[in-house]
Amino acid sequence: MKNLIDIKELSINEIEDLIKVAKDIMQAPEKYSEKCKHKKLATLFFEPSTRTRLSFESAMMELGGNVLGFSSAQSSSTAKGESVSDTIRTVGCYCDIIAMRHPKEGAPLVATMKSTVPIINAGDGGHNHPTQTLTDLLTISCEKGRLENLTIGLCGDLKFGRTIHSLITAMVRYENIKFVLISPDELKIPEYIKEEVLEKNNIEYIETNDIEEYMDKLDILYMTRVQKERFFNEEDYIRLKDYYILDKNKLEKAKQDLCIMHPLPRVNEISTEVDDDPRACYFKQVRYGKYIRMALILKLLEIE
């Protein structure tokens, strides 16, 4: 593995290896505290994302490495009209590995064509966000103890939600996975995901717009935010943003060992009264994200 651009590039064995290393880091962080000594991670964020950037930076720091970079296109040479290729060639002279977020889809792939150091896609528009998917897989593995035999409810914006598309793509490779796809009609999962991912892999799925209908069947409930930036029409956004609000009442029929996940940031889709429920895993998910990024950095830098 030279770069990570799309979760589809990783085999099940490679994912398993990353999860294994992440779990080992969680158990014995001191063993890893100097693994990246004298190594530098550049975080190139052409659009702001505090959470993902801090997660990468924190991961590198916990490995004993250093961090440099920028957090918006305005503070980079892009503002002067520099191409992605030129920025990458330049930054590659200053660091050992790059984590990159860019509003244009496919920008990290272009970066890999010119880069001399490994590239991690930290999100490219509405396209891919593979480290979020790795975070989700580690969360599921830790909280449920398995990645097989699961009924997964995906709720909210299933049309534009890239984390949803990537998670489905990643999970269909495991045994006996079922999906309950919960969304308003306007935000249903795209046809190509149904045809090219779900149906092609003979995965059982149900579509509904009622969050409570199949609540008692779910092992995982993955909530998502309706993202304002994906809408061209403000009215549609306002109409759909509060379509689902998960609260204690809606969880009444849910299994006792349900795992509630969310890629965060949350707006209104999970009521704060759910935060103290032991089934709420979304803040733990943030912590898992740091550990899996640590494992990924080690893997890409070929550090044992």
Place this chain on the structure above:
Amino acid sequence: MNIDSIKNGIVIDHIQAKKGMEIYEVLELEKLDCSVAIITNAKSQKMGRKDIIKINKDIKLDLDILGYIDPNITINIIKNDERVEKFHVKLPEKIVNVIKCKNPRCITSVEQGLEQVFLLTDKDKKIYRCMYCETSKEEIENN
């Protein structure tokens, strides 16, 4: 209608009727200095109607482009008035600089000097997706 047979060159046969001109343009045959004939709406036992292009010169064809436009095309290579080779084109796995990604969110919309690369992702439905943003031509047109 009589069209002279060619001595050395290429006959592109079994082109879907009315697509001959598109192929003429895509292959930039107007730039050749030899004679080129386009026969449209010719009778065909197999297809009902078809187009044919005859090129009176042995040139290098971009078979990927031909396969993308019409995978049923047959190529005949003529040498000294004899057909020495006949083959079918097929759907290419990858097409470069033939179609342009129209997704405004794709990196190809801003980055200079990038090749427009599309990859075949569904052979049965003939779906090509942009290598960078994975959007198909149809998805952009339908949205």
